[in-house]
Amino acid sequence: MVDAMCSQAKLNMPWHYHPLLMLDVGDHLLCVICGLPGGYGYCCPRCRMMVHEKCVSVFDSPEITHHFHAGHSLKLLTQGAPEYTDATCHVCGKHVGNFLYHCDICKFNLDMVCVVQYHKHHKLIPVELSNMKVHEHTLTLIPKLISFVCDACGTKGDRSPYVCLECNLMFFHQKCAHLPRVINVNRHDHRVSYKYPLGRGEWRCGVCLEDIDWSYGAYSCSDCPNYAIHSRCATGDDVWDGKSLMEYLKKSKTSSHSR
Numbered sequence: 690m691v692d693a694m695c696s697q698a699k700l701n702m703p704w705h706y707h708p709l710l711m712l713d714v715g716d717h718l719l720c721v722i723c724g725l726p727g728g729y730g731y732c733c734p735r736c737r738m739m740v741h742e743k744c745v746s747v748f749d750s751p752e753i754t755h756h757f758h759a760g761h762s763l764k765l766l767t768q769g770a771p772e773y774t775d776a777t778c779h780v781c782g783k784h785v786g787n788f789l790y791h792c793d794i795c796k797f798n799l800d801m802v803c804v805v806q807y808h809k810h811h812k813l814i815p816v817e818l819s820n821m822k823v824h825e826h827t828l829t830l831i832p833k834l835i836s837f838v839c840d841a842c843g844t845k846g847d848r849s850p851y852v853c854l855e856c857n858l859m860f861f862h863q864k865c866a867h868l869p870r871v872i873n874v875n876r877h878d879h880r881v882s883y884k885y886p887l888g889r890g891e892w893r894c895g896v897c898l899e900d901i902d903w904s905y906g907a908y909s910c911s912d913c914p915n916y917a918i919h920s921r922c923a924t925g926d927d928v929w930d931g932k933s934l935m936e937y938l939k940k941s942k943t944s945s946h947s948r
């Protein structure tokens with residue numbers, strides 16, 4: 690590998706301060722953009738950093754327009770987020786590395802992972818969601834820092850919720866927008882289903898035993914009128930197996946409950 694480095698011409702790229710080499714690093718280094726093991730790409734021996742050639746195509750322009758920030762163009766920063774921001778991506782919430790796109794008018798950060806998703810059309814965080822279980826209308830991503838209370842779980846969020854533009858004031862965490870309708874939980878004998886709002890009453894969560902605010906979404910049992918679980922508690926890894934039950938199971942309720 691050292692021999693290969695010496696014979697290579699050095700490349701100066703706008704997105705890195707040191708001269709770079711094009712070479713195959715095998716799986717010694719992870720690509721700083723996609724996080725996958727190296728192979729062929731740009732490599733900085735000084736920083737022990739590598740970037741795939743295909744991943745780096747997002748750097749083609751020091752300024753891009755992006756659907757996550759439609760109002761202004763975003764500028765490439767290569768030395769981390771400015772000190773006046775919180776150094777996280779304002780869409781996905783992850784810590785930004787050295788490379789990010791930024792709007793200095795809005796102080797908006799977008800990490801390379803979110804930029805690359807868009808460029809590859811992976812759309813892991815779609816701008817619109819429809820046919821979701823938590824709400825009957827199409828939900829739209831609001832990609833910015835904004836304080837809200839999630840209607841599906843009743844807890845606070847600080848960035849990039851999905852909202853219903855038709856109902857105006859419905860907010861959802863990105864995660865909560867994907868909540869399932871009917872699930873089995875290991876804390877209760879019957880299946881529980883998502884209900885919004887939970888409905889007037891004094892409710893105590895069957896998992897954490899804390900109060901549940903009835904004006905938000907929660908999971909309840911149709912057989913036990915007083916049983917409910919917080920949305921977050923019902924879908925925790927140690928409570929729910931991750932499987933969403935099909936709607937038709939509701940109809941076969943009588944037979945399955947005769948066990």
Ligand SMILES: [Zn+2]
Binds near residue numbers: 720723741744
């Ligand atoms: Zn890559």
Ligand SMILES: [Zn+2]
Binds near residue numbers: 707733734735737738
């Ligand atoms: Zn370097």
Ligand SMILES: [Zn+2]
Binds near residue numbers: 781782800801802803
């Ligand atoms: Zn992100």
Ligand SMILES: [Zn+2]
Binds near residue numbers: 793
């Ligand atoms: Zn802006």
Ligand SMILES: [Zn+2]
Binds near residue numbers: 842844
């Ligand atoms: Zn939520």
Ligand SMILES: [Zn+2]
Binds near residue numbers: 824
């Ligand atoms: Zn709506």
Ligand SMILES: [Zn+2]
Binds near residue numbers: 898919
């Ligand atoms: Zn709970």
Ligand SMILES: [Zn+2]
Binds near residue numbers: 879910916
């Ligand atoms: Zn029950």
